[in-house]
Amino acid sequence: MLDLHTRLATLKRPPxxxxxxxxxxxDYRRQVHLRRILQCETLPGxxxxxxxxxxxxxxMDILRRDHSAHYRPARHVEVLIAILGEAHLMRATAPQPV
Structure with missing residues (x-):
């Protein structure tokens, strides 16, 4: 199983x-966007x-590749924004090597 950093680095989507x-x-705001996407009150780490x-x-990517009528590009972009936003926040709060 790939670690989180590898999964993020190897995530490939259409340009x-x-x-x-x-x-x-x-414009990503964790309190607003993540709560809406995950439908939770308490935000995870x-x-x-x-x-x-x-x-x-x-x-969502499976739906996109299958050309499903249930695929919503705007929702897909919203989730990708959240992934990038969370990755940036995680890197910003990670302890820096000495």
Whole structure:
């Protein structure tokens, strides 16, 4: 099983989805967006949140690849933004090596 950093580094999506997520990450607000996506009151830690988001995103990617009528690109971008936002927050709060 891949560790979290490897999973994030190897996540490959179409350029348009990736670009849209990168544009939106500056406006990511954990308290608002993550709570809505995960539908929870108490927010999990960064690593746990990323794992949950990656599972949600994997399901969305399957719908995208299958050309499902249930696929919603805006929702997919929203989840990708949350993944990037959580990864940035996790890196920013990680202890720095001495």
């Amino acid at each position: 348009l989805l990736a670009r849209a997520a990168r544009f939106g990450v500056d 960064y690593g746990h949140a990323i794992m949950q988001l990656l599972e949600i995103e994997a399901g």
